[in-house]
Amino acid sequence: MVKNNRLTEAEYQVNFSDIHPAYTNSNAAMVDANRCLFCYDAPCTKVCPTSIDVPKFIKQITTGNIKGSAHTIFNSNILGASCSKVCPVEKLCEGSCVFNLLDEAPIPIALLQRYSTEKAIAANWQLFTSKPSTGKKVAIVGAGPAGLSCAFNLSKEGVDVTIYEKESKAGGLMTYGIAAYKVTPESCEEEVNYILSIGGITIQYNTVLGKDITINELQTEYDAVFLAFGVGLARQLSVPGESLEGVVDAISFIYQLRSQGFSSVPVGDKVAVIGLGMTAIDAATQAKRLGAKEVSIVYRRTQDEMPCTQVELDIAKLDGCKIIWLAAPKEVLGVDGKVTQLVCNNMVLGEPDASGRRSPVATVETFTLDVDMVIKAAGQMPFDTLVSGSNLNNKSGKIAIEDKASTNLKGVFAGGDCVNGGKEVVDAVQAGKDGAKAILNFLF
């Protein structure tokens, strides 16, 4: 039965506690930092989308220069604290650490990064100063990672920034779209306040593009505009029965969890999650941690093609989620308007497409799962209506850019998920930096 308040408050706290706890003492961080070989031409830095100088910040930790270490990280990635908790480091910095070649554990770069950045935020170390105001004004749409990163890099150069945000809190995906056991809403808020403390950045909350403001108005009022409104609409399954009660989308489910508290979010006994990206894993594991008895993840390809990382898959398995490979939803069945079963097709992989990825093809074989909740996590779509009514060049709703950030509209730039359709937080941070650089070139 779909119901809320399944567990005690203490059980929720345990289930949603930090999955990668921080160092409990400085000695442990020092020991790990001292293992680093400080590689020349460090592969960990090369593979970081924001090019954090990893050996430098680790060296600074070994000498007790934690402020310097935090400055090194934030200078490349102002969301370095959040990224230390949500980056898929196993395929980025830690995955490229030379210790992997020696069959030894890589340096725990993310944990060390968290060590320095959390200290900086907790102590509110002011590591950057803004140049005096240049009188230039820039509007940013969206206070997620791309918008905040762009705002920080503009404000450092004396540009006054106003961010328009549709929600009542900043942080975007970090605040509303990631599993609570990875990063808490509270730590997101602290990070946002830390970024804002540089000065020169104002956020207008509860302000929706296309309703409260338009791109045209922003173009008139500001010297430049940066669009960073992300993606947010769940892709539909387009199968019969999708509108039955108990069929929800993963984005709304996670949003509820993050904004309302665990006990108030309804979850079923038997839950099927469709998809195997990071959002699907976050939805499945959290459904289990909310008290669902059985969670099955239905994925239409094989493990070789899965979009989530092995680490994420392991989390889901350890939480007791079952993975059903090569299966896709065919129909949702219900009684009295409520979902009771999910009928799936068995799939096979066909020929590779242009990208080399093999497409799944439905067979005539089906199977049926008894479920009382279906969570759709089959990808996200751009905010098509925002883009299509605005003369912005776009590809299927994703804003088209040139030179890393310029749109076809003069003085209007864009970056992050609204351009790339949804990548990692760290990619959005870099897109914000690219946007700021392009805007500074345009303004001065």
Ligand code: SF4
């Ligand atoms: Fe240190 Fe590993 Fe980076 Fe080399 S690759 S600098 S050992 S973290």
